[in-house]
Amino acid sequence: MSGPFADLGRILMVGCGNMGGAMLRRWLDQGLDPAQVTVISPSGRAVPGGVAVINAYDPAAVGTVSTLLLAMKPQQLSAVHAAGLASVRAELLVSILAGVDSATLSSLWPGATVIRAMPNLPVAIGKGVVALHSPAEIDDRARRVAAWMQPLGLVEWIESEGLFDLVTALAGSGPSFTYRFIEALAAAGTALGLPSDQSARLATATVEGAGLLAAEAAETPAVLADQVASPGGSTRAGLNVLDNDAALVSLLTRTLQASENRNREMAAAARA
Ligand SMILES: NC(=O)C1=CN([C@@H]2O[C@H](COP(=O)(O)OP(=O)(O)OC[C@H]3O[C@@H](n4cnc5c(N)ncnc54)[C@H](O)[C@@H]3O)[C@@H](O)[C@H]2O)C=CC1
Ligand SMILES: O=C(O)[C@@H]1CCC=N1
Incomplete structure (x- = not known):
C-alpha cells in the first residue's frame, strides 16, 4: 500500500x-x-x-x-x-x-x-x-x-x-459555535417575520457561501466584509451592532475562554 x-x-x-x-x-x-x-x-x-x-x-x-x-x-x-x-x-x-x-x-x-x-x-x-x-x-x-x-x-x-487547549476551543469546538451562529441568524430572521424553514435555508447557504469565499479569496475577511457593506448602506448599519464595543469579539473571546478553561480542567482530571 x-x-x-x-x-x-x-x-x-x-x-x-x-x-x-x-x-x-x-x-x-x-x-x-x-x-x-x-x-x-x-x-x-x-x-x-x-x-x-x-x-x-x-x-x-x-x-x-x-x-x-x-x-x-x-x-x-x-x-x-x-x-x-x-x-x-x-x-x-x-x-x-x-x-x-x-x-x-x-x-x-x-x-x-x-x-x-x-x-x-x-x-x-x-x-x-x-x-x-x-x-x-x-x-x-x-x-x-x-x-x-x-x-x-x-x-x-x-x-x-x-x-x-485554546486551539481545541477555536478549531475543535469551532464548528459547534458556527452552527449556533447559523441557528441564531435563522432565529433572528424568523423573529423578524420570515418563515422558519426558509430562514434556516437562507442562513445555512449564506454561511456556506461566505465561508467558501473567505477560504478561496485573496482578500481578508475584513476586506470581504467591507465589499458587502456599501458606505452608508444597510450592511454597515448591521455591522455597527456587531462592532459596537467589539460586541462580537468580546462574546467570542469569552466563548473560547470558557472552552479553554474546561479543556484545562479535563487535563487536570486526567492527571489525577
Ligand atoms: N465531537 C467533536 O467534534 C470532537 C471531539 N473530540 C474528542 O474526541 C473524543 C470523542 O468525542 P466524540 O466522538 O464526540 O464522543 P462520542 O461519545 O460520540 O464517542 C465516544 C466513543 O467512545 C466509546 N467508548 C466509551 N467508553 C469506551 C471504552 N471504555 N473503550 C472504548 N471505547 C469507549 C463510546 O462507545 C463512543 O463510541 C473526545 O475525547 C473529544 O474530546 C475532539 C475534537 C472534536
Ligand atoms: O466538547 C468537547 O469536549 C470536544 C472538544 C472539541 C470538540 N469537542
Whole structure:
C-alpha cells in the first residue's frame, strides 16, 4: 500500500463515536484498507463498513498494534488504560482527547511516540482542521501522522502545547459555535417575520457561501466584509451592532475562554 496510510501498520482505534467515526469514514473513502483497523466500541454502535469491531480489548483478536488511536472521551482514559490497553506496545500513540496532555499519555504508554491531534467535525467531508502537537522534535513518525491526517483537511502543527487547549476551543469546538451562529441568524430572521424553514435555508447557504469565499479569496475577511457593506448602506448599519464595543469579539473571546478553561480542567482530571 502507498499514500497516507502506508507505514501505519495495524491501527487499534479506541472509541468510534461522532468524531472518531467521521475520521474513519473519511479515511476509508480515501483508500484506507478496512482490514488495517480494529475498533474497540463497548457501545456496540455501528462503525463504517468492513472494519472489525470488538467490545473490549482482546490481544489475541487484535494482534500486534503499530498505531493506537485514542478516540473515546477524556473521562474514559483511566478505565481504558486499566482494561488491558496498558499492555499495548504501539510505536505510535495518537490521541484526539480534549485537554489530556502529552505527559499524561507518555506516562501511561511509555515508549510510544505520542502525538496529540485535534480534529473537528468537517473532517467528514475533507474540510476539517486537524491541529497536531508533538512533545518531541517532529521526526519521521510524526510526519507519518501528519500525512495520515492530510485527507481530513487543513493540518497544522502547534509548537507550544500550552496553546493546544485554546486551539481545541477555536478549531475543535469551532464548528459547534458556527452552527449556533447559523441557528441564531435563522432565529433572528424568523423573529423578524420570515418563515422558519426558509430562514434556516437562507442562513445555512449564506454561511456556506461566505465561508467558501473567505477560504478561496485573496482578500481578508475584513476586506470581504467591507465589499458587502456599501458606505452608508444597510450592511454597515448591521455591522455597527456587531462592532459596537467589539460586541462580537468580546462574546467570542469569552466563548473560547470558557472552552479553554474546561479543556484545562479535563487535563487536570486526567492527571489525577
Ligand atoms: N465531537 C467533536 O467534534 C470532537 C471531539 N473530540 C474528542 O474526541 C473524543 C470523542 O468525542 P466524540 O466522538 O464526540 O464522543 P462520542 O461519545 O460520540 O464517542 C465516544 C466513543 O467512545 C466509546 N467508548 C466509551 N467508553 C469506551 C471504552 N471504555 N473503550 C472504548 N471505547 C469507549 C463510546 O462507545 C463512543 O463510541 C473526545 O475525547 C473529544 O474530546 C475532539 C475534537 C472534536
Ligand atoms: O466538547 C468537547 O469536549 C470536544 C472538544 C472539541 C470538540 N469537542
